[in-house]
Structures are given as C-alpha cells and as structure tokens.
Amino acid sequence: MVLKTLDVLGAQHGYGIARRIEQISGDLLAVNQGTLYPVLLKLEQEGAIASDWGASENNRRARFYRLTKEGRKQLQVETQDWEQTAAIIGRFFEVKAEDLP
C-alpha cells in the first residue's frame, strides 16, 4: 500500500501517506498512524524507498519518501502476486455448488 501510494502520488511525507491510505480505503483502515513509521524504515533499509528532508505544506521540515528503482520493481512483483492471489481467491468465491462436476 505504501509503495503504491508513493507510486501514484510521487514523493510524499509520512502524514501524506497515512492520509492517502485512509482516504483510499474510505476510512475503513483507520489503524494507528504511528505504526506507519517502522514500516517506512524497514522499506527504506531494504532499499525500496529513499527519503530526504523537505518542506511540507505548512512550511515545516518533513521527511519526504519516494520510490526507488528497486522499489518500483518490487511494487511490480507484488502487484502481480497480489493480482494472482486475488484472482485465485476470486474464483473460489464465484464457484457455485452446481458448477462442480
């Protein structure tokens, strides 16, 4: 989700990412926003994202995260994986008893 958000919005700070996830999920996923930061750190250490200081909308110093090349690749792989998984699960839900031989 983080990667996809960054992919869509470009460089973004932590709050922005958190808001975006909330918005997209239609406020269904209202987890503690704080838990986002350890995830960001993990991704950064894996090299999927990079971060820099920059100025936020209210002119505060904020850390902006952006997708790296490797992150883009990872996003691609995971997107594919997810689509495949979703497709399989989806098929299970579509199947009705009478369809079975």
Added chain:
Amino acid sequence: MRSLRRFFTRLLNLVTGQSPDARLTEEIEGHIALQTEENLRAGLSPAEARRQAMLKFGGVEGVKEEYRGERGLPFVETLLQDMRYAMRTLRKNPGFTAIAVFTLALGIGASTAIFSVVDAVLLRALPYPKPEKLLRLWEKAPDGRLMNLADPNLDDFVTENDTFTDLAGYEHWLSSVSGGSEPVRVNIASVSRGFFKALGVEPFRGRAFAADELQVHGAPAAIVSHSYWQRSLGGADGLSNIHLKMEGAVYSVVGVMPEGFDYPPGVAVWIPRELYPELPSRTAHNWRGLGRMRDGVTVAQARANLSAIARRIKEEYGKEVDLNDAAVVPLADAMVGDVRAALLTLLGAVGLLLLVACANVAGLLVARTSARRKELAVRVALGAGRGRLIQQFLAESFSLSVAGGVLGVVIAIAAVKALPAILPANLPRQEGMTVNTSVLMFAFAAIVAVAVSLGLFAAWRAITGDLQEAMIAGSRSYTGAGTSTRLRGFLVIGEIAATLVILVGAGLLGRSFLQLISTNPGFIGNNLITMEFSLPTPQWQQGMQDPDVARQIHLVEDTLARLRAIPGVERVGVAGALPVAAGDNLADGNFLILNGTKAPADLSEFSRMAQNPAQVGRAYYCVAGEEYFRTTGIPLIRGRVFGDQDDWNSPNVAVISETLARQRWPNQDAIGQVIEFGNMDGNLKPVTVVGIVGDVRANGLDLPPSPIIYVDFRQRGMKANSSPTIVMRSAAPEGQIVSASRGIFHEMAPDVPVKFSTFRDEMSGWLANRRFLLLVVGFFAAAALALAAVGVYGVVAFSVARRTQEIGVRMALGAQRSNVLGLVLGEGARLALLGVAIGIAVSFAITRLISSCWVWYWVKARGLHFSAWP
C-alpha cells in the same frame, strides 16, 4: 538479497550507533502538526484537535520502541548489553576478575607458547616441494641396528632402485673455511649427485654442480648457504672471484642456496662427494641416505625395493658386509624422531596446566553463582528466560576468557621470544618458531573452548534447581551444604590430582638431572680453559702425506709450548675432542689385537682379519698430547702416560681407559698388548699399550664410561678427530689467559679459527639440552601447584564464609576453637588427600607409560648415534 541488505544496514546502524530518535521525533511532531491543522480545519477546538491527532497517531513510545527495534539488531543489542553488564559486574569484583583472568592467561599463554614449538617442529611441512615424498635411508644390520651407507652400497642403491627419482648420500662435519671475511668454523657437507634434485631446491644465485665438478680430481666447486653468503661473503653479486679454502683445497663458489634452505641443518657449505675417490669398503658407513620417491610409490614399496637390493648385496658379498636389510623413514619423522616424545610430554603437561586453570576459574564461578542465586531468582521472576540467562553467563565467561586469552597471547609472544635461550640447540627446525596464524588459531580455539565450557558450566549450575526456593529461602537458612560445595570439592580434587601428575613428572626429570650433574665425569672440570680449533689440512682424506702430518704436529707442539709459557698457566694438553661436551665427535671402531701376528699390509687385509671375533675389540679413538691426562686430572692407574721418548720415529704407544682394559682383557694384563687401529687414521703402524688411565664419561654424563684408546698425537697426527681441543688449567682470570692465547694463535696460525671457552661453559651448553624439559615442566608444576593452592583456599574460605553462622552456633553451644579449626582443616585436608590419592594413582600409570617410551627412545637414539635429547 533484500533481507541481506536490510541486515547490513541494520548492522551499520548498530555499529555507527547513531540515535534514530531525533529524526523520528521530528517526523512525529510534523505528522501531528499536520493532523492537528486538518482537525482545526474540520472545526475542532485547538486542544481537541491536538488530542484527536495524538489519538489517531497512537502510542508514541510504542512506535519509537518498534522503530528502534526495526532499525538495529535487537539480538546483538542485548548481547552487547549483556557484555556491558558482564564487564560491569567483573569490574565490580576486581579480585575475582584479576585472579580468573590471570589464571586463564597463564593456562592459555603457556599452551600457546608450547603449541608454537610443536607447530614449528612437528606440524609444519618441510620447506621442500612435496615433502611427503622425501625419505631417509639406512642399511640395517641383522640385529636391527640402523647404519649409514657405505660407498659401494650407496652406489648400488642409487643405480639399482626403481622407486626413487633421486637418491643421494651426504655427510657433514665441522671444518674451518677461509676465504670469506674471516676464517670460520662451520659445518660443511659433502653431497652426492642428486642431493639437491632430491630435495627439489635449486641455487637461487649461480648454478648447481656441473659435470666436470662431479668427478674425481675434477674442478673443486662449492655451493654456500644464504646466511654464509650474507655473513662471510658480504652478499656479493658476482660469484666468479670467490674462492674458499677448506679441507686443504681451494674451491670456487658456484652457487648460493635460497634463504631458508637448511639441510642438513646448520650446514654452510656443500661440496660434491664425487670430487674424492670412494672408499671400497662395504662396512665403512659414512653416508647418510636421502631419496625422493617416484610419484605413486608408497613408503612400503620403496622399503621393499631397497630391502631387495640389500639382500642381493648380502648374498653377493657374504661376510664382507654387515647389512642384510634396508630401512626408510619419512624425512620429517627422521628429523624430529628424538624430540617427538619430549614435545608431546610437554604438550600433555601444558594441557594439564590449562585444565587446572579452567577448574580453578570454574570453582570461582560456582562460588559466584551461588552467591548470585538471589539475583538470578529475581531476574527469572521478572521474566528472564533460560536462554537469556545462559546468554548472560556466556557473555561473562567470554569476557573473562577473551581478556585472559589476549593476555595469554601476549605472554606467549614474550615466551616465544625468550624460548630460544633455553631450547636445546639440537632441537630441529626451531628457527621457524613464531606466533603465526595457526598458533593464533590455536589460541583462539582455546579461548572459545574455555569460554563456552565455563559459561555453560556456570549457567548449568545457575539454572538447575528451583530458583524460587532460593527466593523464599533467603540468605539465612539457605546455607544448605548443597551441591555447589560438593561440586567445588570435586573440582579441587581434580585440580590437585592433575597438579600432582605434573609435579611427579617434574620430580622425575629433576631427579635424573640431579643424578646427571652429580655424576663424576672422570676428571676435574674446574679452571679448565678449552680451545677448540681445526687445522688447515685435510682431515678426512685418507691420502694425507707424512710431511703434512709432521708439519701439523710441529705446529701444534709449538703452539702448546708457547701457550705453556703464558704466566699463570699451570698445564696445557691437547686431545681429539673435549670429553662430555663434544664426546660425540670421537670416532669409534673395531681394532685388531695383534700380539705376534703380523700387522695387516692394507685396509682390505685389515677387514679380512677383523672377521675373527677373538682378535677384535671395539673402542673410541682419541689422539692426545703428553700433558693431557695431567691437565684434565684423569688419573694414571698403571703403567705410564706418553713421555718425551715417544716421538715420530719411536714405536707407537697407546694408553687405554680402565673400562676397556676390564672389558677386553678381563683376566690378562692389558699393558703390553699390541693393537692395530689403523682403520681410524689410515696409519697402519701397530701401537703398544703402555698405560691404563681412569675412566671418562666421554660421550655424556648419562652414559657409562666409554672404552677409549688414546694415542700420542706426535706419533699419529691429529687427523682422526674432528674437533681437536687444547685444554689449559689455570687459576688466573680467564679473560687474561684467553687474550694471551688468542694472540699466540693469531701469530702461529692466522687462518685457523679457534673457539675459546671454559669447560664449565661447554658443560652447561651440554646440560642445557637436558635442562630444558626440566625447566619447563618444573615451571608448569609450580604454576599448577599455585593454582591448586588457590583452589583449595577458595573452597575452604567460601564454605567457611557460608558457615559463619553455623560456626557461631557451634561455638555458642560450647565448641572449642580447636573443634572449629578441625572442622575447617578437615574439609581442606579431605579434599587434598583425595586429590593426592587420585593423582598418585594416575602418575603411576602415566610414568609407566612414559618410561616405556623413554626406553624405546633411548635405544633408538643411541642406536643411530644421534646426540641424545634430553
């Protein structure tokens, strides 16, 4: 891949130790500020807006915690924390820490130092290509004795074998070499064709011997060692102008061997054996054999091959030869054969020492663990798992043994620097002794082994048993004599037993050493100045002419006369070799008893006559000057010693030692016997026995007196002995006499190198070989004893400390001082007695084992005429 990258980043973070908190705090603040603004826009009051923002964010501390965990490596961090904690506890108990670290340092340092010797001498491969292919070869007599090779036999081995690529003979001896910066006495070796090829080493400068240097009367050529080239030839680039004078001939230097090439050990100059005619005798065992096996040939095949040749020789020549078999030993084994047992003994002793050290530290740890049970119980109660506790103990024992190990390696480095001073000079390959990687690996392995075993031991002690009980029990009732005291008791018993084994070893070595130095050598060694020299004439060529001999005799006589004139000098004598210290340089051989039969005309007739055992005796051959016996204090028993009437033209006379008279002529008078001993110096004039003198332990204090035939140097020259020595008795200061003598030698014979010394110094050099084991094992024994004493003290003191209350109660109930003392002493004594009993039992078993080794080793060493060690 990704997780690896993550791991390294985390490791880097850990190492750089940057605090992540600042960045996170700022980010969190930014986050909350943005959210608060958002909430304000949504119409909340400022306070409520901030509260909602905080709520939405969740627990800041929790996030920080998680963030930190994500950032670094929690496992390593706790480990480091444990280490820090361990360091702190250790620092808080400086006494315990110092004792433990020092004990371990002693154990690890001593074993590392000894291992460096073992590594250099036994483990490291010889510095030749494919060293496992190199064999030493011997002829084997029917009684199993190993003998060097006689010329014709060596030739047969060389030409008839089909299992060696190269097979060569070599011999080396001390000689004087001039032509370099100054005349020196060095070892020179005569080597046969194929010697260098067998070893697989070529000169790094110049060339190997050429064809015209490998024939009788060919151009004399020599190859020198790297160190001789550096020291005496100044590392000269061009070799063409360098000539060496030795053995009565002038040799041109054609090559320099590479640095580190040292075979036979200590040789400075190699010359071709082929320059000189071969001896036709098949029983003159002059050549040491060396060969390189062909690829794919096993040692057994090589031996079988040579055995077949030996049997063929025996069949063909029958009584003319004394071999009937051949023997081979891998070169590496042959070089260290004598010292393997000694080194393994040392390694065993040092292993015991390390064990004692470990037991001691283990004992200390047990004591500390018992004292810390409450602390542990609290930690368990607060949720520490067993793994966590074990980790804590390992951290502690690692800190201890790493500290001990580092100190130990420092000790080992110092010891390895100091060792050459006490190492016996004849220990082979000791020059390669350094603290190198494999030695450090050994030390590292020792450290890890010690750390793991101590840590697990302490942890096991700590977490077995119900810790909760310790909590409840409190300090008062929990004195329960308990398992830990018993365990420490066992440790101490083991320690004492191990110490006793080392002590008994040291005692045995010490006793034999004392026996050695209290042995009467047969003469008076005090105030004897010795001058070992070599004459600038061929000593080993049989073809030395009479005028040469006469000139030599005159030179020695004149020198003796001038030396005698030095004020303060009482007596001056000369002999073929200094007894005890250089006794191995005396040659021994069979002589003929003539008594009426005609003397043999040549050496082949001599060997024919020598086949009649009734006519043969065996003795050492020693040339001596008139005053030799009086100078050294060898007593005259019967007859007379050499006198002025014995000169070049008068009948040759001999003086024999008491042992020989007793052995060879038990029921007759030895005086008046006529002997033929010309096989030693090529002079076939018979000698008549005119006197019997006291015995001398010429070959060493540890061997029975040797049968010796002394002949007069004025009648037979000096050539039969390789290290002629002038002995001088004087009570005057040594330095004064030596400088006066040096001047005389310099005038009389400028190119004769002389080694000035005193008999006392020569003796202590000889004893050094025997003293080394004693010194080292004695040191180990002392160290182990000290450790064991500390161990016993520790156990008793600890148990007294824990039983203070009990003792108090006992005294209150009327126990006397003596009762309490008895209680405490009894505990220590019980441990000590048990330890001693076990130690004695083990010592018996081990000394029996060792002494059987020793016997084997003595027999072997003596059979091969190696100098014995120890």
